[in-house]
Amino acid sequence: MRQITIYDIAKEANVSVATVSRVLNGTAPVRKSTRAKVEALIQSYNFQPNGMARSLLKNETGIIGLIVPDLTNPFYPEVFAGAEHAAHQLGYTFLLSNSIGDYAKESDYLHLMREKRVDGILFMGGRVNLKQCEPHLAQELEQVASVIPTVLVNGAIRNSNLVSVLTDxxxxxxxxxxxxxxxxxxxxxxxxxxxxxxxxxxxxxxxxxxxxxxxxxxxxxxxxxxxxxxxxxxxxxxxxxxxxxxxxxxxxxxxxxxxxxxxxxxxxxxxxxxxxxxxxxxxxxxxxxxxxxxxxxxxQANDLGRTAVGVLKQMMEGQKVKKQHMLEPHLIVRQSTRTLVQHDV
Amino acid sequence: MRQITIYDIAKEANVSVATVSRVLNGTAPVRKSTRAKVEALIQSYNFQPNGMARSLLKNETGIIGLIVPDLTNPFYPEVFAGAEHAAHQLGYTFLLSNSIGDYAKESDYLHLMREKRVDGILFMGGRVNLKQCEPHLAQELEQVASVIPTVLVNGAIRNSNLVSVLTDxxxxxxxxxxxxxxxxxxxxxxxxxxxxxxxxxxxxxxxxxxxxxxxxxxxxxxxxxxxxxxxxxxxxxxxxxxxxxxxxxxxxxxxxxxxxxxxxxxxxxxxxxxxxxxxxxxxxxxxxxxxxxxxxxxxQANDLGRTAVGVLKQMMEGQKVKKQHMLEPHLIVRQSTRTLVQHDV
DNA sequence: CTCTTTTATGAAACCCATTTCATTAATTTA
DNA sequence: TAAATTAATGAAATGGGTTTCATAAAAGAG
Missing domain, CATH: 3.40.50.2300 (Response regulator)
Structure with a gap:
């Protein structure tokens, strides 16, 4: 069961695919009667244009790749929520992966995101001395970053030129x-x-x-x-x-x-x-x-996510951005700490 | 800065794109010397085939859409982990979205996933009387499910024919x-x-x-x-x-x-x-x-995720599956309950 | 040494939308 | 009324791969 394409609609409406495209995107004037005819067909076939074809042509996917170390730690979902909120407003969705600190998996996913041609990448959790310890991942990360706008969230990688958003x-x-x-x-x-x-x-x-x-x-x-x-x-x-x-x-x-x-x-x-x-x-x-x-x-995990998406957006638009974006943390005093009392025995 | 394509490689290697494709996928024998030449170029240009083009042709994206109500509730990351583990082994990645019980957003994302032509959808969290309360979402969900294999995870929707995986x-x-x-x-x-x-x-x-x-x-x-x-x-x-x-x-x-x-x-x-x-x-x-x-x-959130992916996989392969897959929960007695003691005042 | 396979390769069709360019029809302007 | 715009539309190129079909070259069979 093949899905309906723009050609099916065009044929049935006795117009060219260009016209259907114009109805779809409102990119050029279309005669009222033609538009109505096409729109009716779109409705009745419940047609939805193929995003892959569009992505291929436009060379953009509307997808941001997000690599987090461990979604099971509640901190990350919080960051995700902030990021997602911001991304949704800009019309982006996330391709998500959980690396669980597994280098091979991280490298795998990085590769995959490049193949899928995501518009940008958010890589969470940095390593010290990555180059010495995991040259393969380090290389993959740099290669990807040289082709796809990438921001490192809350992590540093020694000797790398990646843009990063992080808490101090x-x-x-x-x-x-x-x-x-x-x-x-x-x-x-x-x-x-x-x-x-x-x-x-x-x-x-x-x-x-x-x-x-x-x-x-x-x-x-x-x-x-x-x-x-x-x-x-x-x-x-x-x-x-x-x-x-x-x-x-x-x-x-x-x-x-x-x-x-x-x-x-x-x-x-x-x-x-x-x-x-x-x-x-x-x-x-x-x-x-x-x-x-x-x-x-x-x-402020939420802010972290939001900021990261903001910076990424700028990069995707081709703007120059600062190499480091630092957010200030603050102390919240609650019940688990108190004045030291001398326990004289 | 356009990315390298298979044509660039083919040209430089003095072979046709078909040959490069064959080297890339091992779909047909290629002379050793030719293969070496092509592989060297792929290496040196750090070429990676465009996944969108491939997806368009093959009509599959390797992406599963996942809609969860609230990743901030630790239960869902657990399900996600189980699902992701299973999906990763099958070569799938997740397009993730957090609906936060927002009907409009859910409907939005559903739409988007259809446009992006994900291979399957996991929809978490059901509604009672969805049809009466949110006809638009219900309709969207059914339309999508009629085109893309969809499984409902831990949720029921009255009067719907969706396949579901759920805990009893x-x-x-x-x-x-x-x-x-x-x-x-x-x-x-x-x-x-x-x-x-x-x-x-x-x-x-x-x-x-x-x-x-x-x-x-x-x-x-x-x-x-x-x-x-x-x-x-x-x-x-x-x-x-x-x-x-x-x-x-x-x-x-x-x-x-x-x-x-x-x-x-x-x-x-x-x-x-x-x-x-x-x-x-x-x-x-x-x-x-x-x-x-x-x-x-x-x-057993993990199992739930794993099972859901398993069922979805079968559906994506065109197999018939049971409408309901029920997992048995079990009680874990720890410290927050104890024998009632009579408080006689 | 022919005849049949198998190997190795290229040309071209295909996937599905967008967009440029060209053309004709309808308006507006002078 | 002729000239100049503007509207409305289609043909064809484009994006980057995969695959079928055809063909030439090499290898094996008799």
């Missing part, structure tokens, strides 16, 4: 650590994610700098790097609690880690924030519904 | 209510979502039936319908707690509602499950990390 994660982490220091904490640990991800690396660096500047203890065993999941947070916190020298507060690479950390603390019989303060990052929707409500750093 | 949500709710009854609860409330959504309607009906069969109280003021968000759960629970006759247990339309309900209870100074039992639905990843861990009904 370093500043955000500093906000979190400073908050804890102001609450009187001196023993602050860091729970991180995969160490090769730029997010994790940037946050760890910021954590170290603030502690160092404040002249506080910087123990290696308090600087953990695992992954971005809830379970990772749990594991890391368990580990911290097993140490003879325990921190009184913890900064986490994201809210999922923070939730896991709190869970582990509670399971170990501690209370948050009474016994230990925990601060997250991202401000996922759940952060202010969790018990206790999470003190966290908001990076 | 009625049975799942029954499981939840029965569990509470077995724990000794007699006063059980229901927190629902938007009443025109089939999910909500089906669950409410099941709740009523079980209570009725067990001869238990069925108060209208204990049957709430709001929305699927956390805040909705909160609002509804607050309302319940304001009643003179309070339930001792609550079944929720989803985990988000359950989390909100628990939050409201805790804010009102109650404990869950000591003072009131709460059971959710979906088993989102967070369910077993929330404090208290959620007793809930798992509908």
């Amino acid at each position: 994660e370093g500043a955000g982490t500093a906000l979190a650590v400073q908050h804890l220091i102001e609450l009187g904490h001196r023993d602050i640990a860091f729970l991180g994610g995969e160490s090769h991800m730029s997010t994790a690396a940037i946050k760890l660096r910021a954590y170290r700098k603030v502690l160092k500047d404040a002249g506080l203890k910087l123990l290696p065993e308090w600087q953990l790097m695992d992954s971005f999941s809830i379970d990772s947070g749990k594991r890391q916190m368990k580990h911290l609690l097993s140490l003879t020298e325990r921190p009184t507060a913890v900064v986490c690479v994201n809210d999922y880690n923070a939730i896991g950390a709190i869970k582990a603390a509670v399971e170990a019989g501690l209370s948050v924030p009474e016994d230990i303060s925990v601060v997250g990052f991202d401000d996922i929707p759940l952060a202010h519904h969790f018990i206790p409500e999470l003190t966290t750093v908001s990076q | 949500e009625g049975a799942g709710t029954a499981l939840a209510v029965q569990h509470l009854i077995e724990l000794g609860h007699r006063d059980i409330a229901f927190l629902g979502g938007e009443s025109h959504m089939s999910t909500a309607a089906i669950k409410l009906r099941a709740y009523r039936k079980v209570l009725k069969d067990a001869g238990l109280k069925l108060l209208p003021e204990w049957q709430l319908m709001d929305s699927f968000s956390i805040d909705s759960g909160k609002r509804q629970m607050k309302h319940l707690l304001s009643l003179t006759e309070r339930p001792t247990a609550v079944v929720c339309v989803n985990d988000y509602n359950a989390i909100g309900a628990i939050k409201a209870a805790v804010e009102a100074g109650l404990s869950v499950p000591e003072d009131i039992s709460v059971v959710g639905f979906d088993d989102i990843p967070l369910a077993h990390h929330f404090i208290p861990e959620l007793t809930t009904v798992s509908q």
Whole structure:
């Protein structure tokens, strides 16, 4: 069952395909009676022009490729929502893929998006030293970016010239650590994610700098790097609690880690924030519904998505854009942190 | 800067485009020396065939359209993950859109997917009485489904002939209510979502039936319908707690509602499950990390997505498929429910 | 050493819409 | 009324591949 084409309509209406096209797009005047005849046929056959043919000719698809690391982490759907809202208004749709940190899959999808001739690409989540570790992906990414407008969202890739839109994660982490220091904490640990991800690396660096500047203890065993999941947070916190020298507060690479950390603390019989303060990052929707409500750093995921699409749009229009677009995060103090109370035994 | 085409390669290699195509696809033997020459050019120009042209000719895009109500609710990303995994193996990618229950947007996207000639459509979230309430969307959906293989995921639409893959949500709710009854609860409330959504309607009906069969109280003021968000759960629970006759247990339309309900209870100074039992639905990843861990009904979101893609694949291959594919949910008992203790004052 | 296959290749048709160019018909202007 | 616009339409080129058909060259069979 072949679909109806513009030729079928033209034939039946005794006009040329050019005329049907003109009715369809209103690109040139068509006699009223002709238009009516054609429109009636379009209606009755429920004809819809073939987008592929149009795309081929116009050399644009109206599709933006989006590669996210893990849609299962509520932060990304939030970014997606922001991006989608903006894209929808501009008439774009998303070809979406979940990479789950799988290099091969990422490379695969990048390839595929090029083949599908998407109009632009949003690549979320950067890597440190990508070139050394994954030359294939790095190469693919650069090749694609040289042909299709591409923006890197919330990630950096060393030595690359990609345009990026990102939260100042370093500043955000500093906000979190400073908050804890102001609450009187001196023993602050860091729970991180995969160490090769730029997010994790940037946050760890910021954590170290603030502690160092404040002249506080910087123990290696308090600087953990695992992954971005809830379970990772749990594991890391368990580990911290097993140490003879325990921190009184913890900064986490994201809210999922923070939730896991709190869970582990509670399971170990501690209370948050009474016994230990925990601060997250991202401000996922759940952060202010969790018990206790999470003190966290908001990076306004929605804005991030919206901005990324905005920048991409400019690039697609051929405009020059700044290489970096930085968004400022801010601290949201809720219930998971509090003033340090001395536990004199 | 036009992209390299197969003609450019052919010209430079002094062969016809047919030969280049054969090298590209391995569809016919090509002399070794010719192949080498062509492959070298493909490499050096970093040529990638235009997918639009291929799609136009083959009349297939390798794209599946996916319409989800709200990616921000962790249940959907889970379904997506399952679907994507299956689709990726079959060589398909997703054109994704978030409808947020917006009829116009849904209709829009449906239209768009038809125009883009996606190979199949997964439509998530059904409506009751769609035909009466939203004739336009209903019509669009049926028209599209008559041209493009379409499966409805976890939703029913009255009087429609769409193929659907769904969890037996009625049975799942029954499981939840029965569990509470077995724990000794007699006063059980229901927190629902938007009443025109089939999910909500089906669950409410099941709740009523079980209570009725067990001869238990069925108060209208204990049957709430709001929305699927956390805040909705909160609002509804607050309302319940304001009643003179309070339930001792609550079944929720989803985990988000359950989390909100628990939050409201805790804010009102109650404990869950000591003072009131709460059971959710979906088993989102967070369910077993929330404090208290959620007793809930798992509908194996991953399987749902995987199955949906499987069925769609069969349809795309022209096979006949059953009209309904039902998956069995199961109860997961965790910490948010417990035996009713009599509070004799 | 012919005859039949098989291999290797190119020309051209095809997929379906858009758009330019040309042509004729209808108006408007001078 | 002739000249100049403007309206209305069609033929054909275009976009970038895949595939059929035809043909020439090479290989195998008898």
